[in-house]
Amino acid sequence: MGPRRRLRSDAVIQDALDYLTDSGSWWGRNGLVNLTWNHMRLSGAAVLAAVVAAIPPALYLGHHRRGGFFAITLVNLSRALPTFAVIAFVFPLSLQYGFGLGFWPTFVALFLLALPPIFVNAYTGVSEIDRDVVEAARAMGMQEREVLRRVELPAAMPLLVTGIRVSAVQVVATTTLGALVGFRCLGTPILQAIATRNDGQLIVAALVVAALSLLTEAVLGLVGRRLTPWASTRATEAKASVQHAT
Amino acid sequence: MLANGPDSFIWWEWVGGHTDEIWERTIEHLQLTGSSVAIGFVIAMAMALVSLRWRRAYGPLAALSGALYSIPSLALFGFLVPITGLGFRTAQIALVSYTLLILLRNIVAGIDAVPASVVEAADGMGYEPWRRFLAVDLRLAVPAIVGGLRVATVTVIGLVTVAALVGSGGYGVFIEDGLSRARGFSTPIVVGGALSIAMAIAFDIAFVLLQRAVTPWARAAGSGATP
Numbered sequence: 001m002g003p004r005r006r007l008r009s010d011a012v013i014q015d016a017l018d019y020l021t022d023s024g025s026w027w028g029r030n031g032l033v034n035l036t037w038n039h040m041r042l043s044g045a046a047v048l049a050a051v052v053a054a055i056p057p058a059l060y061l062g063h064h065r066r067g068g069f070f071a072i073t074l075v076n077l078s079r080a081l082p083t084f085a086v087i088a089f090v091f092p093l094s095l096q097y098g099f100g101l102g103f104w105p106t107f108v109a110l111f112l113l114a115l116p117p118i119f120v121n122a123y124t125g126v127s128e129i130d131r132d133v134v135e136a137a138r139a140m141g142m143q144e145r146e147v148l149r150r151v152e153l154p155a156a157m158p159l160l161v162t163g164i165r166v167s168a169v170q171v172v173a174t175t176t177l178g179a180l181v182g183f184r185c186l187g188t189p190i191l192q193a194i195a196t197r198n199d200g201q202l203i204v205a206a207l208v209v210a211a212l213s214l215l216t217e218a219v220l221g222l223v224g225r226r227l228t229p230w231a232s233t234r235a236t237e238a239k240a241s242v243q244h245a246t
Numbered sequence: 247m248l249a250n251g252p253d254s255f256i257w258w259e260w261v262g263g264h265t266d267e268i269w270e271r272t273i274e275h276l277q278l279t280g281s282s283v284a285i286g287f288v289i290a291m292a293m294a295l296v297s298l299r300w301r302r303a304y305g306p307l308a309a310l311s312g313a314l315y316s317i318p319s320l321a322l323f324g325f326l327v328p329i330t331g332l333g334f335r336t337a338q339i340a341l342v343s344y345t346l347l348i349l350l351r352n353i354v355a356g357i358d359a360v361p362a363s364v365v366e367a368a369d370g371m372g373y374e375p376w377r378r379f380l381a382v383d384l385r386l387a388v389p390a391i392v393g394g395l396r397v398a399t400v401t402v403i404g405l406v407t408v409a410a411l412v413g414s415g416g417y418g419v420f421i422e423d424g425l426s427r428a429r430g431f432s433t434p435i436v437v438g439g440a441l442s443i444a445m446a447i448a449f450d451i452a453f454v455l456l457q458r459a460v461t462p463w464a465r466a467a468g469s470g471a472t473p
Contacts, residue, residue, distance in 0.1 A: 085439030206321030
């Protein structure tokens, strides 16, 4: 068992090193640099679109503490949407209506993937603020808009940022699937490696994606702490993990 | 209604001619989902027990399952193929690794959230530590744990469609089939996608009902389903 195993893992490491030291795997249209950039571009666009689409209605509903059940149910249902099916379904439509292959089918699927956690966390963040606090703000003479902007939004911020973070990490890992419909991203070398049985290349490409999503987690975590220095991270984490599970 | 043919959104004749295969794929999808979530739950529970006993272990365990979670499914499936071959086992290993983070977080958060006063009361009543854990801590954590199972199951059902790429069957076979036709034949994609969604919703509802059945006190307080 020993020697054969060794031989195989040696070969994989050799493949990985060959791939890493070949300048062709770094530069050019199919190089890791360009693919990483494309990967980040699409992930960023999808998360940004989800933030723009989810946060205003979440804040509105949260502020009025209305429609919660309906909203949460809808979001839970959307979680059942299989990303692969959405990509496959939008793909022919995108071709037919001249949006091309790759970017748009993947964008639609990732947008739908990113929505639920952002929406739920923003909604919960605002709607679960102690009523007394909100009433106190009103009693101080704040307009509704001010209550939302100066009291509810800051109080909801830790949970809101956590929602964006959870979504972004998922999206970065899932963007890989875009390669199946011809979007040039970090999934491209993975598919190529599966087809050519190049395990070294596969591992390198997978590690780049994993590193990218861990980096996303770290950066957004840092942004969250910067934005809300008053919040205890531990408490938010605990709350968010339960929330994430709804 | 309108003429129904291969170009339609869904071509019913194709569906009618594939009922046997649909049934077969349903069984495969269920087997892969059920076994992966079950194995994942056992491992996550063990990790949670270790974390609760030795607090310092939680950070590394959560980080480990977080790292597994961040590996793209496509890469993890592809990576396992040379080791475990094409098929069920490969898909299962990858899927189990995706359930760990969600389940671990929820089990630990749920047990942590049990009020200290309740635990003390149970201790005062003379419960032995293990009995107290099973009868009090774990029971009160049921809503959070079921919440984790819901998310894990729904996530896995979606990912099983991707697992078709490594030959493990399930509804993903239909999606792959539709995608591989040159002009895009939407019927198998719609069928595979819709059945996968239906399965996810069915499981989600089943878990909510299960939770209501085992936590009658929560219903009394009006918070049966986690908000």
